[in-house]
Amino acid sequence: MDFSLTEEQVMLKDSVAKFLADNYAPEQREAIVKNEAGYSAEHWATFSELGWLTIPFSEADGGFGGNVADVSAVMEEFGQVLVVEPYWSSIVLAGQLIARSTNDDLKSRAMPTVISGEAQYSFAWLEAQSSFSLSHVSTTASKKGDSYHLSGEKKLVLNAKASHFIVAARSSGDVNSESGISLFVVDATNPALKIETVRLMDGQHACNIQFTDLVIDQADMLTQEGDAYPLIAEVVDEALVALCAEAVGAMTYLYKATAEYANTRKQFGVTIGSFQALQHRMVDMFMATEQCRSLLVRAQCAILDGSEERSQDVAVLKAMVGKYGRKIAEEAVQLHGGMGVTNEMPIGHYLKRLMMIDMYFGGSDIHRRRFSDMRYL
Amino acid sequence: MDFSLTEEQVMLKDSVAKFLADNYAPEQREAIVKNEAGYSAEHWATFSELGWLTIPFSEADGGFGGNVADVSAVMEEFGQVLVVEPYWSSIVLAGQLIARSTNDDLKSRAMPTVISGEAQYSFAWLEAQSSFSLSHVSTTASKKGDSYHLSGEKKLVLNAKASHFIVAARSSGDVNSESGISLFVVDATNPALKIETVRLMDGQHACNIQFTDLVIDQADMLTQEGDAYPLIAEVVDEALVALCAEAVGAMTYLYKATAEYANTRKQFGVTIGSFQALQHRMVDMFMATEQCRSLLVRAQCAILDGSEERSQDVAVLKAMVGKYGRKIAEEAVQLHGGMGVTNEMPIGHYLKRLMMIDMYFGGSDIHRRRFSDMRYL
């Protein structure tokens, strides 16, 4: 049993924190979000230079050889300042789908461009009716000769400026079946794609994608036909841990910023932080953050230990982070008073981000249900 | 629309309050509870003298002609001091089953003894597996000639010293069917009854009853064979409103007693009532009580107006009173500190009573479900 960060992780966290302290103050972030892509290409290049994009990939693949704890350490720092660069979608989520692909040719083509940051892949899986169930795929893939014809619609695909999409499509099985799902790499410039950009309220630029008879070469399929579900489930579980690490970073920022504000803002001749009712509410914010941080450690251990309960632990983490993330952000807004409800203060942006994190891959209720379905047989 | 009490109701409330102020201080109540029957026969006689036992019965039946609002006014006062005499079980619940019986002979025999207080009827309906569903009756009634043979087991029958039980039994239909249920009046001295007294933690003496081939004359059946369900449902709805009035009385006592205690108990050189965190929690207790009181008014109006939504309104009342009654009592215990967890202080007794009220005829969850099943079709 060991929950401490390694020396390398501490150094990594420090270097991330230092960069963000210099480059991600609220005003700086506001300018970044206003970029056409919704993030700073310059920062992305810096992430690459600093080696952050290599973290979760094995040394054999040209990476740093980090694990979910290393990625989470970075993501937690990102959460503290609400980094908008597509690290999670491109490196943690799509990057891992490629890294664990059984299609070695494809992997060796794609991997270097992911690690260098030159290409940005994004996982296109959600559909209008899927209710965030990973196995719900109605997009079709029909084999014709050496290629597949894909038809369907994907929603809320992160990073509207991605260079490639990894599209989940079904060649067999019914709409909720775990078997029959394949993953196809699609160039974002493919003219058969109809891409509609949606600016999300957390500052991210996502897109909805439509396609009919989109022709993809068999060589661009990540696994054997119909075999992709276990890969998706494994990668998404790990990616959710990293996403929750971001949320824990944001929650940490919120309780600290609220306590700091309460210690300076005066009303009735005293700091509002001296009002006991507010103190106790801030303690609840702190305690909820610590509970979530504990679940983050738990889920990381479960993954690193190869525990059989890893999916349960991830579901619990996502459920609690979703619930408490919103709750803490709502409290932070309330305790900031009028300042909390303006776009001028960062607080509201944390609320928006935590609401979106709750929504990604299913909200608190859905993951609580997922947990209880696994636990109460 | 009119929510004010009538002059008569105000007088009634005042007279009840006056009697209880003189006779139901915590030490007096403690002595009463220690009586063999679990209540004071003397007080019961006084209730009769003061005319309280006549309140819900029509003038034609020799009663005062009161309605659910009159009964609730009395019950709310009872709740303030936790009266243990079997008013609710005998007058409000069983008494109304008799008063609304279609068996005129039986009614004219029984009614005068109920109103005088000489007889105490108690409704025996709950069974081990019924999960508080009113239509769940597995006790059987087989007709043989002019009589019925009853076999079964009834749980948690209030007032172990009742003179008569009104037993719900089934002559047809499956175990959850609304049709096929009849009500039989059984003399408590009937040797076929096996009665086991159970002292409940709220001070009430209840009993479990077993019987096999208990022979009851057809003349002692309250309605036509198999027709009793609508009567039961109607009477229980009204009785639950009165029970919730008692709970609202208890909740009112609790928030007031807690505020009073907090205003006198000193720690750290100041009254604990001056701590803002405690103040805000007491405000929540007060607000929850007022929400329940509002639902009490709502349910009373629904019954008196003959509203189609009366069962919905009663279910909501019972659900919220169950939930908030426990919550408020738990908070009252906590804010009384060590004193709250002793049997010497009355606070704990209110907690026990409110937990039992939550349990009677199904707890908070069950009534929330009942409400949503009626509302969300």
Add this chain to the structure above:
Amino acid sequence: MHAKFSPEELAFQEEVRGFMRDNFTPDLAARIHHPKTFRDASVEWQKLLDGKGWAANGWPVEHGGTGWSATQKYIYTTELAAAGAPDVVPMGIKMVAPVLYSYGSEEQKARFLPITKSSDIWWCQGYSEPGAGSDLAALQTRAVRDGDDYIIDGTKIWTTFAQYADWIFCLVRTDNTGKPQQGISFLLIDMKSPGITVSPIISVDDEHHLNEVNFENVRVPVANRIGDENEGWTYAKALLTYERTALSGVGYCKRKLTHIRQLASQVSASGSRLIDDSDFRGRLADVEMEVMALEFLELRVLSAIDSGGAPGMESSLLKLKGTEMQQAVQSLQWDVAAGFGGISPDADDELWESDGNKARREYMFGRACTIFGGSNEVQRNIIAKFALGLQAR
């Protein structure tokens, strides 16, 4: 004890329903809910209500009120909400008018009440300041006497719809000695006065409701002061009570719940309905039960006012629980509708009224309702003191 309507009341209900049907048209509804057309549509709507004699229904009859009973007010509010129609913009009719008719001079009443009623003047409220939020009495905007004028200097903040306002009613400091509550005066100020600057504050729903209003050497006739100098706090307190009574929002909650039930009852492509999901059903029931209680809490308060009581601590209770329930309803609405439409603040005109966008902006701006109009923390303090007799430190 009954909640039934009399035949007269039922007839009144029909009258209100008919009026809503005929006058609150889909076109007007669309315009009133869109920020670009909101101002003019609100004026139009209030003029329609005023034409019927209902705009200022809460006022005393002599000033154009309706003299409605509590039941009638309840019926009116319920039907308004059921039709999805907003109540009048409150700053004029509900906030400044009670102060005007209670404490204003005859000239002030004659000048301002009729145009307030007919919506020919748009008011805003100059109340909070950067350093005076919950602690309102700490306000520092100065009014210095200069002949028949005051000279005003200072900053007001969180001023709703100041960008549309013709006049602002303001609390200003006319005396710095004594307790903070003393030395405050209540002024009416023409927004066209030289020296007033209005700067927008964009709120978390990405919209422009709020403003900062700056006063630099603004000259205001002493005649525009309500009541006595240094007595403004007394008038303001009364106003606050009225404001809070207007804030329970039961009608809004009920309309939203109906909407949420409808959305949740839609059958999805996979044949399931959200309303059949036990978790959602339970959460919806929890909120509905609270709102059912709140509805009767409000009726009890209205009924007590009808019998001659004045809104006091009860208005704090209604504000507190009411705003909590509004937020609970907004959270539910978000959970039902946010899915794929509510997540973007870039909705074009067509999408403005989409379920998703409504869910987003109402949830977001709804965060403000527990902060403004006397924060819920302050309401709890008030209730602790006046309902429970708890001593402050």
Add this chain to the structure above:
Amino acid sequence: MHAKFSPEELAFQEEVRGFMRDNFTPDLAARIHHPKTFRDASVEWQKLLDGKGWAANGWPVEHGGTGWSATQKYIYTTELAAAGAPDVVPMGIKMVAPVLYSYGSEEQKARFLPITKSSDIWWCQGYSEPGAGSDLAALQTRAVRDGDDYIIDGTKIWTTFAQYADWIFCLVRTDNTGKPQQGISFLLIDMKSPGITVSPIISVDDEHHLNEVNFENVRVPVANRIGDENEGWTYAKALLTYERTALSGVGYCKRKLTHIRQLASQVSASGSRLIDDSDFRGRLADVEMEVMALEFLELRVLSAIDSGGAPGMESSLLKLKGTEMQQAVQSLQWDVAAGFGGISPDADDELWESDGNKARREYMFGRACTIFGGSNEVQRNIIAKFALGLQAR
């Protein structure tokens, strides 16, 4: 970052399991859970643990502790809870002993530590007073020096198991000047001393755990004082921290949750299981998820202590969340099991351990855990100050 056990740790886990299986017999379990046999059975159980060298596992090795790592402590506690075995009665091993070995004289250590470890002395805690609960420093029990003795007068309250105790460790006032925290001394007092009266306090579970202890002219040798006169508060504070760390109760919660899952999984006559009821399932999951978090919160704290940190603010956090979860678990247990057995306080010996009776008495006495040992309100104040840096008024 990993939570896996090493082969050595797995072997240790097996050893603990085996010990529990062999020693915590059903007979002992029944006796330890029944008030009539509780005292003797507790002594017997502690002696069994002591025989194995585990009774005082948290003590420094030189006094008979085990020197376990955080992981081993966790394994031990988990296996104890899984076996349904209680930890040792805390007053001796966990409360007075740390003060003894940290601040006691060599004579005091030699005299008391061995018999405390072997359970040949039963301790109780003389801490709270009628006027000093959360505000412990307000205590007024006087100790007046008279030669080599102190003369004690005063009243201690909420004294758990004083009816069984041989000795009491007490905070007494030896000086009235200065701040309340100053002038407090820490005394060990023989309960057989003339002038001590123990009166039972029946708690809301209808049982006798608590007592009031009266001191009238009780003579105590100065040699029984721990450390310096007037420095007792320093020692007490350290003790409080240890007490709280012992109070998270994760093991208890996990065992109860297993029990609740079992009860809820029973198939009723109508063929249904409570665990399939969506409302119950949701509430159970809510509690389980919090306990899963709490478990790792505790592990994080243990791990930090292992790396050389001292229990400080974190112990407040564990006490706070731990007791909240204990109560949440007790409420669930009530809802599952209360049905028809838990509602009577008259259970005879046979029914004592029935699910219903357990649910009643644990729920009822469980109300105390958020009050005693430093109320949760005080814990919140501590966390506000030390974790969040918030200023008190």
